[in-house]
Every structure is written in C-alpha cells, then in structure tokens.
Amino acid sequence: MRVMAQMGMVMNLDKCIGCHTCSVTCKQAWTNRAGTEYVWFNNVETRPGQGYPRRYEDQEKWRGGWTLNKRGRLKLKGGGRLRKMLGLFASPVQPELKDYYEPWTYDYKNLVDAPLGDDFPVARPKSLITGEDTKVTWSANWDDNLAGTSEMGHLDPLVEKVRRESADKIKFEFEQTFMFYLPRICEHCLNPSCMASCPSGAIYKRVEDGIVLVDQDKCRGWRQCVTGCPYKKIYFNHKTGKAEKCTFCYPRVEVGLPTVCSETCVGRLRYLGLFLYDADKVTEAASVPEDRDLYQAQLDVLLDPNDPAVVAAAREQEIPDDWIDAAQRSPVYALAKVYRIALPLHPEYRTMPMVWYVPPLSPIVDLLRDQGHDAEDHGNLFGAIDELRIPVEYLAELFTAGDTDMVTGVLKKLAAMRSYMRGISLGNDPDDSIPEAVGMEGETMYEMYRLMAIAKYEERYVIPKAHVEQAHDLEEMGCSLDYDGGPGMQDSPFGEASGVPTPVAVETFHALQQRQTSDAPGGRETLRGRVNLLNWDGNGVPEGMFPDRQDGEEPR
Amino acid sequence: MDVLLWGIAPYVAMAVLIGGLIWRYRYDQFGWTTRSSQLYESRLLRIGSPLFHFGILAVVAGHFFGLVIPMSWTEAVGMSQDFYHFNALFVGGVAGIGTLGGMAILIYRRRKIGPVFMATTRNDKMMYVVLAAAIVFGLWTTLASVFLGGHGHNYRETVAPWFRSLFILQPDIASMAAAPFSFHLHTLVGMLLFVIWPFTRLVHAFTAPLHYLFRPYIVYRSRDRRGSSSSPTRRGWAPVGTRDRDNRTR
Numbered sequence A: 001m002r003v004m005a006q007m008g009m010v011m012n013l014d015k016c017i018g019c020h021t022c023s024v025t026c027k028q029a030w031t032n033r034a035g036t037e038y039v040w041f042n043n044v045e046t047r048p049g050q051g052y053p054r055r056y057e058d059q060e061k062w063r064g065g066w067t068l069n070k071r072g073r074l075k076l077k078g079g080g081r082l083r084k085m086l087g088l089f090a091s092p093v094q095p096e097l098k099d100y101y102e103p104w105t106y107d108y109k110n111l112v113d114a115p116l117g118d119d120f121p122v123a124r125p126k127s128l129i130t131g132e133d134t135k136v137t138w139s140a141n142w143d144d145n146l147a148g149t150s151e152m153g154h155l156d157p158l159v160e161k162v163r164r165e166s167a168d169k170i171k172f173e174f175e176q177t178f179m180f181y182l183p184r185i186c187e188h189c190l191n192p193s194c195m196a197s198c199p200s201g202a203i204y205k206r207v208e209d210g211i212v213l214v215d216q217d218k219c220r221g222w223r224q225c226v227t228g229c230p231y232k233k234i235y236f237n238h239k240t241g242k243a244e245k246c247t248f249c250y251p252r253v254e255v256g257l258p259t260v261c262s263e264t265c266v267g268r269l270r271y272l273g274l275f276l277y278d279a280d281k282v283t284e285a286a287s288v289p290e291d292r293d294l295y296q297a298q299l300d301v302l303l304d305p306n307d308p309a310v311v312a313a314a315r316e317q318e319i320p321d322d323w324i325d326a327a328q329r330s331p332v333y334a335l336a337k338v339y340r341i342a343l344p345l346h347p348e349y350r351t352m353p354m355v356w357y358v359p360p361l362s363p364i365v366d367l368l369r370d371q372g373h374d375a376e377d378h379g380n381l382f383g384a385i386d387e388l389r390i391p392v393e394y395l396a397e398l399f400t401a402g403d404t405d406m407v408t409g410v411l412k413k414l415a416a417m418r419s420y421m422r423g424i425s426l427g428n429d430p431d432d433s434i435p436e437a438v439g440m441e442g443e444t445m446y447e448m449y450r451l452m453a454i455a456k457y458e459e460r461y462v463i464p465k466a467h468v469e470q471a472h473d474l475e476e477m478g479c480s481l482d483y484d485g486g487p488g489m490q491d492s493p494f495g496e497a498s499g500v501p502t503p504v505a506v507e508t509f510h511a512l513q514q515r516q517t518s519d520a521p522g523g524r525e526t527l528r529g530r531v532n533l534l535n536w537d538g539n540g541v542p543e544g545m546f547p548d549r550q551d552g553e554e555p556r
Numbered sequence B: 001m002d003v004l005l006w007g008i009a010p011y012v013a014m015a016v017l018i019g020g021l022i023w024r025y026r027y028d029q030f031g032w033t034t035r036s037s038q039l040y041e042s043r044l045l046r047i048g049s050p051l052f053h054f055g056i057l058a059v060v061a062g063h064f065f066g067l068v069i070p071m072s073w074t075e076a077v078g079m080s081q082d083f084y085h086f087n088a089l090f091v092g093g094v095a096g097i098g099t100l101g102g103m104a105i106l107i108y109r110r111r112k113i114g115p116v117f118m119a120t121t122r123n124d125k126m127m128y129v130v131l132a133a134a135i136v137f138g139l140w141t142t143l144a145s146v147f148l149g150g151h152g153h154n155y156r157e158t159v160a161p162w163f164r165s166l167f168i169l170q171p172d173i174a175s176m177a178a179a180p181f182s183f184h185l186h187t188l189v190g191m192l193l194f195v196i197w198p199f200t201r202l203v204h205a206f207t208a209p210l211h212y213l214f215r216p217y218i219v220y221r222s223r224d225r226r227g228s229s230s231s232p233t234r235r236g237w238a239p240v241g242t243r244d245r246d247n248r249t250r
C-alpha cells in the first residue's frame, strides 16, 4: 500500500442555478490573457447539450482517454507511443477553434466616434483572432438553457446514445422532459491520459496533493495532451504555444483557501477536501474489464482515513498528521465513499477523475410537481425515479457508464433525505423507515443532510495548508520571497506588468492581505488588489459595490 | 577570403549555434516551443507538415550519409559510384521534392489563412526565407549535378572532406574552395540557417521527444526533483515580450 493524498472536489448538481459565476471568476483570475480568450478552465454546460468544446464526449471522434487492448492492458485511445510520435507533425485529431468558438469583442469605439448621421451607430463584433469583422455563431455556452435544442439537441453524444439504446422508450419531446447544469473543471485524475500523451513529460501530478499541472517551461507545444484528455480540459494557448489547464487554484489551496470557482459559487454547491488513495492500485483499478465496474473500482482505490492501518501507512509515506486529520474530516470522502451519493464523471474514460458529482434529483422533482403530485413524498419520488427512464438513463451515461441501477440508488437516497427531513421540519417524529428503505440509518441520513444542506464554510472546504517544512517541494512556496526584487517589488516603476514576473502566491498573498487589513476599501490607487464584482472575496465593503448603509442598520 | 569563408565562418556558426542553444535552453525554456498553429487551421497543416517534416528528416539523414561517411567506406563495402549516386539522387530527390512541396503548402498556409498569418511573427518570416533558400539552393546543387555534364560534380571529394576536417580542427580549405559556386552558396546559406536556428521556432527540432518512447506514462514530480518552472527568477535575463508573457499563469 502506497498512500497518497489527493485534493478532490464534489459538486452537488441540484444546487447549480447555471449562473456561470464560477466560469467568470475563474476566467478573471486565470485566463484573461491574450492567447487564452477561448479558454474556460471552468465551464458550465446545460445538459442535455453539446458541451464545450462541441461534442467533446464523442470519443470515437476525439479519441481521448484510455481503452483496453487485446490483452486487457490500458492503452491510450489516441494510439500508442510510436503512433503518437509519428503523428507529431500534425496531430491527427485535434479540436480547432471552430470546435470551441472564435472569440470576439465589439467595436465599441464606433458608438462614440461615428460621425453624425441618420443611422444609429452599432458596435460590430470583431474577431479576437484576426481582428476582422466576424459573425458570432457559437460560444462556450451557446446552447445554454436548452437554447436551440429542438434543432441541435440530437447532437449531444449522450442523447444519441440513449436514443440508440432505447429507441422504443423515447418517442418525442425528449428535450423538454428535463434539464440541468453541469459545471466542469479539470478532473485532476488519478490516471491522467493527458499526462500519458505528453511526449515531453511536461505534465505532472504533484506528490503532495495530486494536483495535475503543466510545467510551462518543459512544454514544447506538441499538443498531444489536448487529444489525450477525454474531458478536453487542456487548452492550447495559441500565443505562447503552450498547453494550459485548470490548476486547482494551487496558490490558494496551498495557503488553505478554496479554489476561486468554489469560493464564488452562488449555489455553494462545491466541496473541497482530501482523499487518501492507494497509488499502487490505480492502474489495476483503471483496467477492470467492464466499464460499469469502474465506479466501484475507483471507490475501492480510496482508502478509509479512519482505518489505523491506513493512518500508519500514510505516516510512513510522510503525510503530515494535520493532513491525515483533514482527510478524516474530508467532506468529499464522506460524499463519495461514506454516503455514496457523489459519482465520478464518465468513469468509462478510465482516467479515475477526482471531481465528483451528486446527480440532480430536481428534474424528477420538477416533473412530479408539474404533474400535480406531492414532490416531497418519498413514495411518489421512488415511483417517479423508477418510472422516468430517460433522465435516469441520461444521468447513467454521464456518471456510471450507463449503469442505471447505480444512479437510481443515489437518486433514491436523495429523495429519501428530502422526505425524511420534511417530516422532521414539520415537527413529526423522524420516520426511520424512510432511511431504511435506502439502506441508511436515520442518524447517518441526518448527517448527510447537514453536509448537503447547511454545512458551513469550514465544513465544506477542509483544506490543509501546505507545510513549511515541505515548502521547497511545492512550486510556489519554494523560496517564494527571494526572487529578484523581493517582496517589496509591488510598485515597479513601469506599472503592474513590467519587470520580472511575481510568483503567483506572493502576488495573491499581498493582494489579499492588503484587501483584508487595510481600512480603505480595495485600493483605488493601485491596480493590484483592485476590487470589482469579479474579484471581490466577500471581505469588507468595497466602495461603490453596495448602496450606502443607513445609520444603525446591522451589517449583513 | 577562402580562409574566412571556409576556415573561420564554420566555427563562428557552430559557436553561435551551440552557444545560442545553451543560452536559450537556460534562459528561455518558456519560449521553446513549436508554437503550433493547428488550432487555427488543420486541413492544410495535416498535408503540408508531415510532408515537409518527413522530407526534411530524410534530407538530414542524406546529409549525414553524404558528408560524414567517407567515399572510401562505401567503396570498401562494394558500393559503386554510380549506384551510390543513383540512390542519392533518387532518395534525395524524392525527399527534396517532398520537403519543397510541404514547405510550399506551409508557406501558402502561413500567408493565406487569416488567423495563421496574424500569428506569423517577423522572426518566422525571416526564418522561412533562410530555410527556403537553404532548401532551394540545396536542390539546385543536386539538380545541377544531374543535368550539367556527365555525373556532375562529386561533392564527396570536395565538400565532404572539408566538412569532416572541420571536426578535427584542421579545416581542409583548399578542397572546399575547389567546389563549384552552387555548393558554396548552399553551404553559406546553411551556415546562416545554423546561426539563426537557436533564435527561431526551429529550436523545437532539438527537443524532439524521443524519450517519450521510454518514459513511464504517469509522471509524479517528487519532492527533491522540483522542476525548474517558476520560483527562481532568472538573473541577468528577463523574458522579453508582451504583457501576457510577464503575467503568464504558472
């Protein structure tokens, strides 16, 4: 047993309102540069829908992830090493901008500068790639809220599949039956195929916390990782010629802060915490012959942090005690393995993704309610879950390689929780037959409810800080203050962007400190740490963000 | 003059090539990339780029054969001069034409496809001029030796000995000086290409990822093998460039 720690995330899809705040804040923080206009480390897709980039889930086309070869061993779907090398000069399958979208801006200047005339001046869309006039035809969330589904709904690869496999069950109106949002980031997989596809070996997994990063100095732009990642969460920066991906906000996580997407999530639906897993078992687990067994195999790789044998083995691997403690309090472990209501996205890609999802019950609740039934009654809900094949089959294609029983089980737990808690809040005695119906105890169900519904910040984000004695091991922490110019270099004579780059962590640290400790609201003088709606961290009341407070009114 | 061109210039070129590569490797890893343009355009690239690259790799192999392996060796294994030449011309010709065709497609694409043209830097254009010149003059020497009288000039008796002599630090200037003009031109442009090599996108060729064939699939970066990536700021050289590069995500 080789115990390793892995930062993981769980998203509770029932709570996602599809507001895209997470995408926007992430973009503001990480990809607001030239070359990354089309890059969304975090994106929110409406499902059913094509996703971003379009139809990325169609692996017969894009050839991401792993398959098994004839001998039952893992092999890259994009081809073996030699094949990759021969295809280096022009990647055989690579998404082009048209599969993402051509980023654009508007010619706002024309609104002001246009000469006086009879016509209203307009701000024409301009391509950010060529600078020419362009026609906006697609974007990262063009099919938001099922827009255009009547024409394009069938282009969702999962819809195609569900239709094919149960042609007699779906007759029509498939698209109107249900809808939900799926926020996606890089999965920080245990068995990442992006890494395996990289000829330079520039992509690596951090031993300390399992975060998958691209070494920007080692990357040579062979762009094989883009093909390799089945989730298409590696993006090619077309200005620098290097691959970039979600960093799990490692500079924040190292100092115990949640990722930007989690911190800003309006629905508060994201959970962050540690998994302990057995690194020696990963390959074996990823190679189980049946796609449908992959979910279970993935669960089996995760170790019980309360098991003394695991704790001892973790200590042996020099995992610090406060990390082990954090693993024991980990909300993501609880949701994934204790309550078993969080499922991995597309386990059949065999990358062992570490961002997990609690599937949404709301499509079913909504349908029940629309039909005039009591949508809180567990009998009704259980019946509906068994009855409403299509949403369940769709969810199964997303989360369990098509195993509907597994999804049904999870949905029933959520349904049971709903009606159990309704009983309690109406002042009735807890009806323990409800949790029993889904194989849980009343106590456990109550705890699950607490974590799902009312958990506080510290319970949702259990992030142990990076260790000082390990400082040299972590990218950013290593002698973070003795770079040229030292910590005082904030006010460089030529403004923010001149001089040598500041390590991200130092920059973030200073900006945060400034913002949190200064009396004045977020600096107006300096750009650094400037607060607007997109980078406000909820601390303090920056000027201009809220209406003036009346005297005597309590601060919120 | 001959001494300058064939005795000194090669060493200068070599010094710049090697020194430049070392310098770039140490100070500009971040700029060391193919700067792939496949995101903008894929169809033409998928024809042009493999054609060009497989061609150029064959051409490089051909140069190795022609320049490094002495004539006496091939004769010793019983390869006749005619047979050798036929092979050289045939294989070299096919490779050369592939290279040229591929390059034509690539250059056409660079110019005609809007986004690709926008992403073409002045450095790229300069590189293409020199590269194209080297290839065209190279083909010319080959063609000249086919069509001009008999077997044409046997560079294996002039250029090749000179080339080898460079490495034992006793340049055989006289035999190079005896080669015809076309060879002189090709060699000079070739030296120029080596000089600019480290400073253009061509550097990618020196990091051809052969180790991919042998490395394990999953890379953990362990504690003491911390990568070179961000923290130590490089003294004496700050990456020039855009705002974006200075603010890049790491």
Ligand code: HEM
Residues within 6 Å of the ligand: A088, A089, A090, A091, A221, A222, B034, B035, B036, B037, B038, B045, B049, B053, B056, B057, B106, B107, B110, B131, B202, B204, B205, B208, B209
């Ligand atoms: C030996 C291994 C080599 C490999 C693996 C390699 C790989 C690549 C790759 C991946 C690209 C980017 C194509 C794209 O997506 O836009 C590229 C571009 C290019 N390579 Fe190579 N290359 C190699 C050697 C060479 C050599 C020896 C030369 C020339 C002497 C060369 C000249 C070029 C040029 C000119 C381009 C730019 C093509 C364009 O116009 O976009 N390469 N190479």
Ligand code: SF4
Residues within 6 Å of the ligand: A185, A186, A187, A188, A189, A192, A193, A194, A195, A212, A228, A229, A230, A231, A232, A233, A234, A245, A351
């Ligand atoms: S999801 Fe992330 S870690 Fe997994 S293969 Fe894709 S880029 Fe790599």
Ligand code: SF4
Residues within 6 Å of the ligand: A015, A016, A017, A018, A019, A020, A021, A022, A023, A044, A181, A183, A264, A265, A266, A267, A268, A269
């Ligand atoms: S911020 Fe939260 S609620 Fe809004 S789209 Fe993102 S994940 Fe959903």
